[in-house]
Amino acid sequence: MKHHQIVIAGGGSAGITVAAHLLNKQPGLDIAIIEPSATHYYQPIWTLVGGGVFDKSVSERSQAEVIPAGAKWIQDRVASFDAGANTVTLEKGGAVTYDYLIVALGIQLDWGKIPGLAETVGKPGTGVCSNYAYDTVASTWENIRSLKKGTAIFTQPSTPIKCGGAPQKICYLAEDHFQRAGVRGQVNVVFASAADGIFHVPHYVPALNRVVARRHIDAKYKHDLVEIKPASREAIFKRMDTGELVSMAFDLLHVTPPMSVPDVLKTSGLGNEAGWVNVDKGTLQHVNFPNVFSLGDCSSLPTSKTGAAIRKQAPALADNLLAVLRGHAPAHVYDGYTSCPLVTGYGSLILAEFDYDKKPAETFAFDQSQERYSMYALKAYALPQIYWHGMLKGRA
Ligand code: FAD
Numbered sequence: 001m002k003h004h005q006i007v008i009a010g011g012g013s014a015g016i017t018v019a020a021h022l023l024n025k026q027p028g029l030d031i032a033i034i035e036p037s038a039t040h041y042y043q044p045i046w047t048l049v050g051g052g053v054f055d056k057s058v059s060e061r062s063q064a065e066v067i068p069a070g071a072k073w074i075q076d077r078v079a080s081f082d083a084g085a086n087t088v089t090l091e092k093g094g095a096v097t098y099d100y101l102i103v104a105l106g107i108q109l110d111w112g113k114i115p116g117l118a119e120t121v122g123k124p125g126t127g128v129c130s131n132y133a134y135d136t137v138a139s140t141w142e143n144i145r146s147l148k149k150g151t152a153i154f155t156q157p158s159t160p161i162k163c164g165g166a167p168q169k170i171c172y173l174a175e176d177h178f179q180r181a182g183v184r185g186q187v188n189v190v191f192a193s194a195a196d197g198i199f200h201v202p203h204y205v206p207a208l209n210r211v212v213a214r215r216h217i218d219a220k221y222k223h224d225l226v227e228i229k230p231a232s233r234e235a236i237f238k239r240m241d242t243g244e245l246v247s248m249a250f251d252l253l254h255v256t257p258p259m260s261v262p263d264v265l266k267t268s269g270l271g272n273e274a275g276w277v278n279v280d281k282g283t284l285q286h287v288n289f290p291n292v293f294s295l296g297d298c299s300s301l302p303t304s305k306t307g308a309a310i311r312k313q314a315p316a317l318a319d320n321l322l323a324v325l326r327g328h329a330p331a332h333v334y335d336g337y338t339s340c341p342l343v344t345g346y347g348s349l350i351l352a353e354f355d356y357d358k359k360p361a362e363t364f365a366f367d368q369s370q371e372r373y374s375m376y377a378l379k380a381y382a383l384p385q386i387y388w389h390g391m392l393k394g395r396a
Helices: 012-025 043-051 134-146 166-180 203-216 307-325 373-389
Strands: 003-010 031-034 039-041 060-062 073-076 078-082 085-092 095-103 149-158 185-194 218-220 223-229 233-238 247-250 253-256 293-295 338-345 350-352
Touching: 003 012, 031 223, 043 134, 043 166, 043 338, 043 373, 073 149, 085 185, 095 307, 134 166, 134 253, 149 166, 149 247, 166 185, 166 253, 166 338, 203 293, 203 338, 203 350, 307 338, 338 373, 350 373
Parallel strands: 003 031, 003 095, 031 073, 095 293, 149 185, 149 253, 185 218
Antiparallel strands: 039 060, 078 085, 085 095, 223 233, 233 247, 338 350
């Protein structure tokens, strides 16, 4: 049994960023990060990889390279949590005890929940693709560039997802590509979403509805993908309002899979009713275990699950954990800030930034609900650099 002052479960965007903030604020802390993957991914760029702008290799770095100096890396998976005993058990065997625990396991992709999806997604000849995993993202561009006629469907599920805008971003890029390739007249573009509108933040809705109308996208709301029939290339949707099943033939099907809290958390005793790690939405401290904190996609924080949100959550969590460690009350309040760079085509983007109340919390003085090339350039070229060299180092 090993002991560390602070154990961080998960070394994705949230785990690495919060470790860096802690070590910047108090060098010498004894921090261990439990993370099985040898590779760290910058997932936001997968939208542009699926759109054929970048190769997927730009999204990866070795995990060893991003673990902050001074933190120990335990290359293993958490098998279970026992918060009452300040212990996590590891999949390869053994256990680690802690004074403080930070849970940052991300969100789980439930490919298996849609019959016909796991066996087709990313496979040549199926027409089924997804930007949501490193292994399948290249298949999105393969399918888009080779489609010359037929129906292209882009789905959004009824569950919480990471980056709520990503399902529609790839739809806009594909439509733009079909126009540029001269095949748009032969391709029917459908955005089929379980949501009841294009976006959940009112300020950005009129501009996005204009994009949908201008691009002649057939938007079908309250349509939840429930099955794929690979042999007949049919996608089966359940109408959220009537429960009716609707079949649509497809030649290209881009799927955003249903998602949920990671299985290991479902039985951990750390979750709220829905399973998300149950933390105070301001301080990020667990509501029952004061030495446990959480941030990122697996947390109960009622904001849109993005890396941009983590950029603001991590310094708050670090300040609050250090306050508790020094015997003080946590005082750094996170306001729910999150951001969704809504790519609306090659060279245009609406930069949505908002808080818990879904009120705009914008960085720039101009109207960010307008499509702009400058914001596209920010996403494509500046944000990846800010991520690797700023956020993951606890400096941005
Ligand atoms: P992750 O970064 O997913 O990390 C979770 C980590 O936990 C992983 O490394 C995993 O290996 C590890 N783990 C899992 N289970 C265990 C276990 N049992 N034990 C130990 N470790 C475990 N965000 C934006 O801000 N802007 C965007 O434009 C944007 N676009 C996106 C587009 C796409 C297609 C996708 C997929 C995501 C996008 N995001 C975007 C969302 C962003 O990538 C995530 O919100 C962010 O990565 C969440 O960080 P996290 O640390 O919570 O989870």
